Amino acid sequence: MRVFPKRVYFIAISGTGMSALAGLFKERGCEVSGSDLACYPPVSHLLANLNIEVNIGYDLGHLKAFNPDYVVIGNFVRKDNTQAQYVMDAKISYASMPSTLEGLFLQESRNFVVVGTHGKSTTTTCLAYLLESAGRDPSFFVGAVAVDFGQSFKVGSGKDFVLEGDEYDTAFFDKESKFLHYRPRIGIWTSFEFDHADIFEKLEDIEVMFRKFITLLPDDGALIYCRDWEAVHQIVDSTRNSLACKKTVSYGFHPESDRRIENFEEGQFGMRFRLDGQAFESCLSGRFNAQNLIGAALAAKEAGLSDAEIVTGVRGFRGLKRRQEVRAQIGNHLVIDDFAHHPTAIREVTQSLKQRYPDKKLVVLFEARSNTTRRKIFQKEFESAFVGADVVLLPQIFKPEALPEDDRLDISQLVESLQKDAIEAKGPLSTEQLLINCVNLSHKFACAFLLLSNGSFDGLHEKLISALKSQ
Numbered sequence: 001m002r003v004f005p006k007r008v009y010f011i012a013i014s015g016t017g018m019s020a021l022a023g024l025f026k027e028r029g030c031e032v033s034g035s036d037l038a039c040y041p042p043v044s045h046l047l048a049n050l051n052i053e054v055n056i057g058y059d060l061g062h063l064k065a066f067n068p069d070y071v072v073i074g075n076f077v078r079k080d081n082t083q084a085q086y087v088m089d090a091k092i093s094y095a096s097m098p099s100t101l102e103g104l105f106l107q108e109s110r111n112f113v114v115v116g117t118h119g120k121s122t123t124t125t126c127l128a129y130l131l132e133s134a135g136r137d138p139s140f141f142v143g144a145v146a147v148d149f150g151q152s153f154k155v156g157s158g159k160d161f162v163l164e165g166d167e168y169d170t171a172f173f174d175k176e177s178k179f180l181h182y183r184p185r186i187g188i189w190t191s192f193e194f195d196h197a198d199i200f201e202k203l204e205d206i207e208v209m210f211r212k213f214i215t216l217l218p219d220d221g222a223l224i225y226c227r228d229w230e231a232v233h234q235i236v237d238s239t240r241n242s243l244a245c246k247k248t249v250s251y252g253f254h255p256e257s258d259r260r261i262e263n264f265e266e267g268q269f270g271m272r273f274r275l276d277g278q279a280f281e282s283c284l285s286g287r288f289n290a291q292n293l294i295g296a297a298l299a300a301k302e303a304g305l306s307d308a309e310i311v312t313g314v315r316g317f318r319g320l321k322r323r324q325e326v327r328a329q330i331g332n333h334l335v336i337d338d339f340a341h342h343p344t345a346i347r348e349v350t351q352s353l354k355q356r357y358p359d360k361k362l363v364v365l366f367e368a369r370s371n372t373t374r375r376k377i378f379q380k381e382f383e384s385a386f387v388g389a390d391v392v393l394l395p396q397i398f399k400p401e402a403l404p405e406d407d408r409l410d411i412s413q414l415v416e417s418l419q420k421d422a423i424e425a426k427g428p429l430s431t432e433q434l435l436i437n438c439v440n441l442s443h444k445f446a447c448a449f450l451l452l453s454n455g456s457f458d459g460l461h462e463k464l465i466s467a468l469k470s471q
Helices: 016-027 043-049 060-066 082-089 097-104 120-133 203-215 230-242 287-302 307-316 343-356 376-383 411-420 431-444 457-469
Strands: 007-011 031-036 053-056 070-073 094-096 110-115 139-141 160-164 169-171 174-177 186-189 222-226 248-252 259-267 270-275 278-282 325-330 333-338 361-366 391-395 424-429 447-452
Touching: 007 016, 007 060, 007 082, 016 031, 016 043, 016 070, 016 097, 016 139, 031 060, 060 082, 070 082, 082 094, 094 097, 097 169, 110 120, 110 203, 110 287, 120 139, 120 160, 120 287, 120 307, 174 203, 186 203, 186 287, 203 230, 222 230, 222 287, 230 248, 248 287, 259 287, 259 343, 270 287, 278 287, 278 307, 287 307, 287 343, 325 457, 333 457, 343 361, 343 376, 343 447, 361 431, 376 411, 391 411, 391 431, 411 424, 424 431, 431 447, 431 457, 447 457
Parallel strands: 007 031, 007 070, 031 053, 070 094, 110 160, 110 186, 139 160, 186 222, 222 248, 248 259, 333 447, 361 391, 361 447, 391 424
Antiparallel strands: 169 174, 259 270, 270 278, 325 333
8 A cells, every 4th residue: 555645845846747746646635835946837827726835946944844754856956956955964755756656656557658759748648538538537647738637637546547758867866767667558659859958969868768668568568659750660670579568559641550540631620530441530730640649549449448439539639738729819810829849849830830720821939948949959950840930030049148159059040041941030039029020910911820939938928919919
C-alpha cells in the first residue's frame, strides 16, 4: 500500500508537468504549495482553481513556513538554488518530478507513454480522451491543458495511466530523460529530430535516450511508431530483434506503414481521412494532427477499445489549449494561440492554418523563447518555417543577454531572408510595435493573427485582443 506524504512542496511549480503533478497530489488529499520565478496562464489559472499557493521567488521563509515532509524539485532548478540547498541540508525527503511519479503513481497501473519531438501532448491527451469517452476512467499526466478535461492531469479508477514522456533531463541530480522513469507498457513514438540544444550537443545524444526508452517495453507490451519519420523507423528496425517487446506497429502517410493514413483533406470544417478503409473526422487540422490522432487510436486499440468507440472518440476530441486555440474572434479577425516553437512545428501549423482560413491574411508573430530557438542552431531552418504566412512579425529573442552574441538567433538576418522569399516580414520589434503593425493590418484585411510562443509572449494575446476590440 503506497503511503502518500501529507505536505508536498514544489520548487519550480509553474512548469506544465510540475503543476500537473501538484494536481495529482491535491487529488490524493495532500496539502500542496510551491514556488517559482513566475507563473502565467494557463498554469496560473490551474493552480488558483486548485487553491495551491505559489510564492514568486525562491524565498526560504515560504518553504520553512509550509514545513513540507516531501519536496519535488523541478528540472530547471539549479543545485545552488537556496530552497533546494536547504532541503538537502535539512534532509527533507525530495525527488524529481519523474521519479515521484514512478514511485507513487505508476507502480500498479498499465502505463501508456507517448514520446517524440513533436505531437506528444496532443497524442497523450487524445488517448486519455478516447479511454475516458469509452468509460475506462483512466489516469493521465500531460504537459498541456486539455480542452475536454479543463486540466492537465487526472487520477482515475481504471487501470490505465497515460503519460506524456519528455526527453528533457530529469533534475540537476539526474541527467537522463524523464521518460525513462515512467514504466511503459505501451510506447507511442511520434517523431524524432534535434531539439533541446541546451542539454544535448547533437542528435545522437538524444537518440541514446530514445533507444533506452524502447528497451524498457516489456515482452507483453507494444511499440507504436510513426513511419513518416525515417529516423524513427531506422532506430526501431535496427533494434527490433533485441527488444523484449516483440509487437511493433507503424502508422502514418508513408506507403510502407503498417497502418496507412489516406484520403486526407482539410478545411474550415477540420479534417477527414481514412485508415485502412476506416473513415475518421476531427475538428482539428493539419497532417501532424492526423498522425497524432492515429497514434492515439492505435494505442486505444491496444487497450481493448472497439473501432466504433475509437472513431466516435476521435470525432469528439477537441484538442488542447495553446494548440491552434482560437482565443478570440473580433469581427472578421481571429486571434489564435499556439505553442509551436520548433521550426518543423511552426511550418506545420502555419501551413495548416493557411489551409483552414484561406480567406484571411495569415499574420504570424513568433517569439523565440526556448533554450533551443533562441540559439542560431536553427537559423537556416527558420528561413523556411513560415511557408504559408502572408506576414511575419518578430520580436527580439527572449533574454538575448543570456547568450553570447555569436550564439543568438539573428532576427534581422531572418527577416531579410523571409523578405527575399516574398514574405512581408519585420523585426526585431517591441511589443508596442507588434501591436501597431497588427492593428494597421486589421484596418486593411480580414486577418488571422497566429501567436507562437512557449511562454507568455509579454501578454501579447490579451493586448492584441483588447486593441482589436477597441477599434
